[in-house]
Amino acid sequence: MSEIKTILESNMELRILYPHLAPGKKWTDSEITIKGMTQVRKEASVTALGYGGALTGLHFKKIIVDDIVDFENSRTEHQRKKLLEWLGLTLRPMLSPGGEFHWNGTRYHPKDLYGIQLEAGFFTNENSHRAIEENGVALWPEFFPVERLMKIKRKPEVGSLRFDAQYQNDTKLMSAGKLFKRIYFQYFNRTPQGHYLTSTRKRFNIEDLQIFQTCDLATSKKTTADYFAILTFGIDREGNFFI
Structure with missing residues (x-):
């Protein structure tokens, strides 16, 4: 919102071309009104709202959703579901009939909000x-x-x-x-009494494992090639891998 206000206040070319776009009565960090609007509305000309906020009873012709997806609200299924529910229960009802959503953002997860909407064919135009x-x-x-x-x-x-x-x-x-799915990972701890799996408390001895080391060479000189990698791991008699 601060950038919009600065442009309207100080951009001389804009003021010459569109002299009617002058600050109105509301001029805050969350709402601004523009003088010379042809329709009388209770909504401000531009309203800023963050994820989790609500503006009950207000409706807008255009809603620009900018970078709504981030690391925190996309990292777990629960957080992704919360964001989707906020969109459906709070943001979508604010759009006036015939109005438009405009989305700008960066991907964080295959099932993030953008991915869900792409899969559902929600976007009319997509770049x-x-x-x-x-x-x-x-x-x-x-x-x-x-x-x-x-x-x-x-x-x-x-x-x-x-x-x-x-x-x-x-x-x-x-x-x-x-890719290995994190939900399949198990972890072990080391104590003076030995090693044990944190999930089952089952104890094991490092000495009983067969130890291997593998190397994935980065033979390509291309800048887009994968990295050189070395992995040391042990296998017990039951076929479990310990890294």
């Missing part, structure tokens, strides 16, 4: 932009050249999964069958 286009050219070379994007991808806190989602708007790698 998906990739930081690195399919021909290998950067979408915004002046600010994000390919070399810089590859450095970002190689950062340990980013990696291929997050890079594809955040920079390529592509979540296919997240849902690929080759």
Whole structure:
């Protein structure tokens, strides 16, 4: 909202072309009105609302939903369901008949709000932009050249999964069958008395495991290639793997 207010207040070209777009009575961080509106409405000309908020009884011709999906509301099924319910119970009823939704955002999960709506065919028009286009050219070379994007991808806190989602708007790698699902993971603790699984409290000895080490070589010199990886693990007599 602050950027909109600044543009209306200080952009001289806009004021010359559209002199009627002058500040009205309401001019706050959540609502602004514009002078010279042809229709009398109880709603402000522009209203800002965050996720979880509500404006009972108000209706809008256009609702711009900007970056509503984030890490927190997309990381679990429960959080994704809460966001979907807020959309259906709070935001959607605010749209006037014949009104329009406009969505801007970045992907975080295959089943995030954008993914659900894409699967349902909700969007009338859809444009998906990739930081690195399919021909290998950067979408915004002046600010994000390919070399810089590859450095970002190689950062340990980013990696291929997050890079594809955040920079390529592509979540296919997240849902690929080759990935291990976290719900299948089990964990073990080490104590002076030995090792035990946290889920079953079953004890085991490291000495009883067959130890292996595997190496996945990064033989390609391409900047988009996967990383070099080494994994050390043990297998017990029942075929359980311990990493």
